[in-house]
Amino acid sequence: MIKNYKNIKVIAFDADDTLWVNETYFREAEHEFAKLLSKYETENKIDQELLKKEIENLKFYGYGIKGFILSMIECALELSNYQISQKTIEAILNIGKEMLEKPIELVDGVEEILQNLQRKYKLIVATKGDLLDQERKLERSNLLKYFHHVEVMSDKKEKDYKKLINHLDINSSELLMIGNSLKSDVLPLIKIGASAIHVPFHTTWVHEEVSKEEESKTNYNTVLNIKEVLTLF
Structure with a gap:
């Protein structure tokens, strides 16, 4: 597995089931x-x-x-x-x-991770969903202060990430994505030359599942909980 993130400049976080319960x-x-x-x-x-x-x-x-x-x-x-x-x-x-109207329940360890990583990296949110709802959740989460940019994406395919990378004016090798979905937060990033860390959530929508074959062909890191992310840097 790739454990060297020395080229990373921007770290993107998924929101739902990565930053908070959804x-x-x-x-x-x-x-x-x-x-x-x-x-x-x-x-x-x-x-x-x-x-x-x-x-x-x-x-x-x-x-x-x-x-x-x-x-x-x-x-x-x-x-x-x-x-x-x-x-x-x-x-x-x-x-x-x-x-x-559900209260925002942060995933354990999220704020600690953001506090640590913002000292060295530019942090952004890259999430799917309804714009108004995601903006509202970010506001209520009290996490906005950690992020340089928030991108609410209509989808998370390779072309969507390429568009985001162009907007950030970085190379794909300088982006690291952290998220709970292999389909949305990991595989597309690896395919375009970026990096990804998979942080599984205990519940996954069926539409976000991928085959074992596709999963095994991809080179990425997996941690059991988001607090373990720091051990990879």
């Missing part, structure tokens, strides 16, 4: 959604149909809670054969609003 709230919301539709289908079938609807809608709504809410409503209409009540639709909207 995916856990989606699993809770899915469970509440399944309870609302329990008379129409099993929870497993509802979960499957909701995932399909979310992925289908990414091209329309992008990533984030608002797109998730719209996908839940569409899924509810279809699974109920358009018999769902207005009261149930209101309950679905309330699930989404509760998600948007």
